[in-house]
Amino acid sequence: xxxxxxxxxxxxxxxxxxxxxxxxxxxxxxxxxxxxxxxxxxxxxxxxxxxxxxxxxxxxxxxxxxxxxxxxxxxxxxxxxxxxxxxxxxxxxxxxxxxxxxxxxxxxxxxxxxxxxxxxxxxxxxxxxxxxxxxxxxxxxxxxxxxxxxxxxxxxxxxxxxxxxxxxxxxxxxxxxxxxxxxxxxxxxxxxxxxxxxxxxxxxxxxxxxxxxxxxxxxxxxxxxxxxxxxx
Numbered sequence: 001x002x003x004x005x006x007x008x009x010x011x012x013x014x015x016x017x018x019x020x021x022x023x024x025x026x027x028x029x030x031x032x033x034x035x036x037x038x039x040x041x042x043x044x045x046x047x048x049x050x051x052x053x054x055x056x057x058x059x060x061x062x063x064x065x066x067x068x069x070x071x072x073x074x075x076x077x078x079x080x081x082x083x084x085x086x087x088x089x090x091x092x093x094x095x096x097x098x099x100x101x102x103x104x105x106x107x108x109x110x111x112x113x114x115x116x117x118x119x120x121x122x123x124x125x126x127x128x129x130x131x132x133x134x135x136x137x138x139x140x141x142x143x144x145x146x147x148x149x150x151x152x153x154x155x156x157x158x159x160x161x162x163x164x165x166x167x168x169x170x171x172x173x174x175x176x177x178x179x180x181x182x183x184x185x186x187x188x189x190x191x192x193x194x195x196x197x198x199x200x201x202x203x204x205x206x207x208x209x210x211x212x213x214x215x216x217x218x219x220x221x222x223x224x225x226x227x228x229x230x231x232x
Contacts (some may be wrong), residue, residue, distance in 0.1 A: 002082060003032055006156020007039025007135035010053065017230040019044060021053045023228050029222055033059040037076050037091035037133035038066060040099075047072070047105045062091025062133060066176065067108050067117035079127060085199055088127035090119055092134045092144070094158045112136050113143050120150045128199030130144065131155065138164075142202075145169050145176035152201050153177045153193060166191055166206030174200045181208050192225050 005028070010021035020041075028036070036042075038061055043050065054061050055072040064076040077090045092112045120130055132154045134141050141154045149172040157164070157180045166179035180187030187208040194202045217232045224232055 002080060002087070002089070002131075003153060003229075004028050004034060004131075005036045006133045007091070007093070008041040008158070009036060009039065009042065010042045011044055012041055015178040015225075015230055020049050022056070023224070023230075025053050025056045025222065026224055029056075029058045030218075030224065034080060035060040035062050035091070035133060036225055037135050038063040038074055038093050038097070039078055039135035039158070040094050043097055043107070045107065050105070056156055057124060060089075062089065063093045064090045064119040065110040065112050066093050066097065067110065068106070071105060071107055076115075077123065082129070084128050085195060086127045087129040087131055088123045089131045089133060090116060090122075092116060092136050092140075094135050094137075100205050112140055113147065116144050116151070117148045123230040124150070129153075129195060134158070141178055143167060145171050145178060147172065148172050151176055152195070152199065153179070153191070155179050155189075155191070156181075166204060168201070168204065177201055177204045179206050186211060 004041060010024045011017055015023045021198040024142060052073055060078040062076045063074050066074055077088050080087050095109050098107045098109045129149045132151055134154050134156045135158050138157045141157055144151055145154055146169060164180040168175040168177050177193055179191045181187050187210055189208050191206045196202050222232055
């Protein structure tokens, strides 16, 4: 199982803003996240703050199309072993992210289709499953799915405020699963994908779970939120 986030997560509302993203990082560490794609809102603080937050994270901060590589502790992809497969998880950041960065962060944003295509080509022989964590538009996701060989799953979208569920489109090497869950943490998106021995998608099912009162609060998370004066 992988626990993933497609970005625009660290800042936006209190207590995230007032803690400069610390509460979000600590909460994601508690939940055992594997990776976060970098969204434009995740860059809207000084470089020193970003450095500190990413160093605190026990998960990977990903973007295949942000550069230069030494500007922040961000990596283009993460390799994970999952049920006998090697999965490469790539991050994709919205094209206007560089405009949101603070002075002192000299980031450039490469066109996402170009960056994903180059990165996936470099992963040939290293991974049999390719997952893109996307902070891009739905249209850009579809462009990646239909033109970049090797991509199997694309999670997330930048420009949606609606719960969109999961669907498949025809890619160059088989079907590609696209899944989007409603934003602001109101739903937990669960996607189950079955692959053949070569890492091609055979079948999939998705569901969005509304985080209602019927789910018990995690004691450790309650304690964490209490430190910041927040009730669950």
